Amino acid sequence: MPESLKNILLVMSTSGYLVPQSEDASQGKLWIETWKRLDRFLPDLRKQLDLDANEPVMEDQQAPETGTTSTV
Numbered sequence: 001m002p003e004s005l006k007n008i009l010l011v012m013s014t015s016g017y018l019v020p021q022s023e024d025a026s027q028g029k030l031w032i033e034t035w036k037r038l039d040r041f042l043p044d045l046r047k048q049l050d051l052d053a054n055e056p057v058m059e060d061q062q063a064p065e066t067g068t069t070s071t072v
Helices: 002-015 025-041 045-049
Strands: none
Touching (some): 025 045
């Protein structure tokens, strides 16, 4: 199922239907709503597809900061 979903998203992106809001403001709502739903059950899918390399992460999707730093 994830492979089929990837293919659908790639076709939508290539066709210009699913593009980041920074590229086409008229498609912003579809972009946001699509990822809002997909991030719930396939959180790594967005990284795998890399469709939004220049799109900033929405505030409600950012990882919580712990306030600690790690040293390596």
